[in-house]
Amino acid sequence: MSTVLPLRRLCIVxxxxxxxxxxxxxxxxxxxxxxxxxxxxxDNLQRAVSLGVIDRYDTDxxxxxxxxxxxxxxxPLGAMESVMQAIAPALDENTIVxxxxxxxxSVVAAARARLGAALPRxxxxxxxxxxxxxxxxxxxxxxxxxxxxxxxxxxETEAAAVDAVQSMWEVAGARVSRMEVAHHxxxxxxxxxxxxxxxxxxxxxxxxxxxxxEIFAYAAGGFRDFTRIASSDPLMWRDIxxxxxxxVVDALERYTADLSAMTDAVRRQDGExxxxxxxxxxxxxxxxxxxxxN
Amino acid sequence: MSTVLPLRRLCIVxxxxxxxxxxxxxxxxxxxxxxxxxxxxxDNLQRAVSLGVIDRYDTDxxxxxxxxxxxxxxxPLGAMESVMQAIAPALDENTIVxxxxxxxxSVVAAARARLGAALPRxxxxxxxxxxxxxxxxxxxxxxxxxxxxxxxxxxETEAAAVDAVQSMWEVAGARVSRMEVAHHxxxxxxxxxxxxxxxxxxxxxxxxxxxxxEIFAYAAGGFRDFTRIASSDPLMWRDIxxxxxxxVVDALERYTADLSAMTDAVRRQDGExxxxxxxxxxxxxxxxxxxxxN
Numbered sequence: 001m002s003t004v005l006p007l008r009r010l011c012i013v014x015x016x017x018x019x020x021x022x023x024x025x026x027x028x029x030x031x032x033x034x035x036x037x038x039x040x041x042x043d044n045l046q047r048a049v050s051l052g053v054i055d056r057y058d059t060d061x062x063x064x065x066x067x068x069x070x071x072x073x074x075x076p077l078g079a080m081e082s083v084m085q086a087i088a089p090a091l092d093e094n095t096i097v098x099x100x101x102x103x104x105x106s107v108v109a110a111a112r113a114r115l116g117a118a119l120p121r122x123x124x125x126x127x128x129x130x131x132x133x134x135x136x137x138x139x140x141x142x143x144x145x146x147x148x149x150x151x152x153x154x155x156e157t158e159a160a161a162v163d164a165v166q167s168m169w170e171v172a173g174a175r176v177s178r179m180e181v182a183h184h185x186x187x188x189x190x191x192x193x194x195x196x197x198x199x200x201x202x203x204x205x206x207x208x209x210x211x212x213x214e215i216f217a218y219a220a221g222g223f224r225d226f227t228r229i230a231s232s233d234p235l236m237w238r239d240i241x242x243x244x245x246x247x248v249v250d251a252l253e254r255y256t257a258d259l260s261a262m263t264d265a266v267r268r269q270d271g272e273x274x275x276x277x278x279x280x281x282x283x284x285x286x287x288x289x290x291x292x293x294n
Numbered sequence: 295m296s297t298v299l300p301l302r303r304l305c306i307v308x309x310x311x312x313x314x315x316x317x318x319x320x321x322x323x324x325x326x327x328x329x330x331x332x333x334x335x336x337d338n339l340q341r342a343v344s345l346g347v348i349d350r351y352d353t354d355x356x357x358x359x360x361x362x363x364x365x366x367x368x369x370p371l372g373a374m375e376s377v378m379q380a381i382a383p384a385l386d387e388n389t390i391v392x393x394x395x396x397x398x399x400s401v402v403a404a405a406r407a408r409l410g411a412a413l414p415r416x417x418x419x420x421x422x423x424x425x426x427x428x429x430x431x432x433x434x435x436x437x438x439x440x441x442x443x444x445x446x447x448x449x450e451t452e453a454a455a456v457d458a459v460q461s462m463w464e465v466a467g468a469r470v471s472r473m474e475v476a477h478h479x480x481x482x483x484x485x486x487x488x489x490x491x492x493x494x495x496x497x498x499x500x501x502x503x504x505x506x507x508e509i510f511a512y513a514a515g516g517f518r519d520f521t522r523i524a525s526s527d528p529l530m531w532r533d534i535x536x537x538x539x540x541x542v543v544d545a546l547e548r549y550t551a552d553l554s555a556m557t558d559a560v561r562r563q564d565g566e567x568x569x570x571x572x573x574x575x576x577x578x579x580x581x582x583x584x585x586x587x588n
Contacts, residue, residue: 128514129514130516148511188512190500190503191509191513191514192513192516195496195516195520195521197556197560198496198553199520200571200572201549201556202489202492203578203582204556204571204572204575204578205549205552205553206484207574207575208574209484209548210484213578213581213582215481215484216485216578216581217442217585218422218442218471218485219486219582220424221424222489222523222526223486223489223582224582225519225522225523226489226492226520226523227579228516228519229516230575230576230579231579231580232516232576234572234575234576238565238568238572241560241568242565245560245561245563248560252557252560253557256553256554258499259492259499259546263491263543263550266535266536266539266542266546267539269536271536274531274532274536275529275532277495278494278498278528278531279528280501280502281494281495281496281497281498281528282524282526282528284498284501284507284510285497285521286525287507287510288497288513288517288518291507291510291511
């Protein structure tokens with residue numbers, strides 16, 4: 001139902017990089033009349049108004065979502081359920097709700113528990129985009145251009161609601177895919193959530209091995225790239241690990257087993273096994289880079 | 295004995311990124327009269343001459359090192375011992391030998407076994423520099439500007455030889471430190487060798503978990519940075535893992551234990567422990583970045 005566009009009113013709950021960038025993209029495309037922001041930080045909401053990202057704000061979620069065509073929940077995963085509880089009674093019978101959470105099973109569980117009659121118009125979503133910076137000041141309309149957005153509708157979800165949310169993201173320039181909830185959480189655990197844990201664990205471990213940070217002084221440029229994601233928002237990643245703990249633990253256990261096999265290869269000085277694995281990794285990464293460019 | 299500069303003759307065994315960049319830097323600084331290249335690939339040596347990186351070459355190591363003030367061994371770690379064996383009988387009694395190997399204990403063992411009377415003028419060294427590219431075409435005179443070079447002299451090493459090698463690297467713009475062999479190998483295992491194994495293991499593992507590379511399609515930009523070092527030369531890193539296997543295994547075992555604790559924190563949904571570790575990692579990385587800028 002791409003006829004939902006242009007939106008008369010879009011409500012963004014959590015006006016940061018993710019919500020702010022979608023707002024800017026839709027505004028630039030002329031596909032939204034009014035954007036209402038909602039959040040707990042007054043300073044942030046006022047900044048969002050002065051930056052032209054939102055037209056007005058309301059700190060009360062129930063009032064903010066009133067009469068919206070689409071509501072985007074762009075709050076931390078740990079806050080999804082309480083926001084859903086707050087907005088559920090106030091949702092119009094036509095309002096479509098979607099979210100930007102990096103893990104989907106926990107959001108779907110919250111929606112089933114809290115959204116009540118609005119559940120069929122809830123479209124779980126995950127825009128795979130971001131920068132090292134966060135906050136509404138970092139938002140920009142091209143954040144989603146060429147990036148992936150995954151929608152994970154459930155049995156209850158109305159097809160028209162999914163189509164509408166897909167159209168909205170496509171206006172922002174994203175490539176939209178649909179996926180089962182569980183499959184999404186497994187794939188993202190492998191390629192995003194677990195790698196973040198690995199990087200956090202590496203820097204955390206090294207900082208505790210050495211009492212003088214001396215080891216960091218001799219790290220090369222590759223270390224800077226390898227550990228960049230360890231500078232990500234600790235609260236956001238704590239929430240992601242908690243929300244997707246089953247798939248993250250599963251991926252970590254599989255990785256640990258593979259790493260253990262590689263450690264054994266180093267221990268027994270098995271040059272052939274190391275060369276084979278290193279070559280395979282390099283080849284796979286080349287295929288991955290080629291995919292990113294397409 | 296910085297009086298060794300300017301060099302009358304420098305011999306580079308293994309004319310690639312590391313050796314070629316030092317040659318270019320010394321030439322640009324007017325600190326070398328003649329540069330002799332040595333290697334197994336005729337094409338590469340001819341290219342190095344036409345690029346002006348070396349003046350002439352000899353594919354026979356014993357002839358190439360004749361009458362050199364300084365010989366730099368910039369060959370893979372797996373080739374160090376055989377090159378030392380080949381050059382030892384031909385070394386002049388004043389010739390200083392140094393190397394660019396990323397692990398030092400194995401090079402020192404090879405030197406003790408093969409260099410004979412020249413051992414006191416062998417200065418084990420490790421320039422911590424490199425790019426994703428390799429080969430003499432990738433060499434440039436500023437590669438070492440502001441970068442670290444670690445020298446790991448042993449009991450037998452003459453102080454004047456260490457000073458001379460330090461002066462040479464300083465002319466190339468490097469910041470030179472001295473370190474015990476074992477300490478070097480532990481520090482580099484932690485900050486370089488082990489992280490490379492982690493990245494190789496991650497991409498290798500993911501490529502085998504999925505039969506369609508589908509998971510890579512949904513990876514974000516952070517994954518590209520995190521896995522950049524998995525595109526490094528597989529043979530070079532195989533050699534490094536073999537040469538420094540004791541320290542690499544030790545670092546991998548310690549990391550695996552720390553990762554296992556973090557996996558447990560995810561499993562028991564211990565948000566406080568995760569937040570504490572993630573924050574500590576972010577803070578440590580900030581200190582590391584500040585160090586890199588100084």
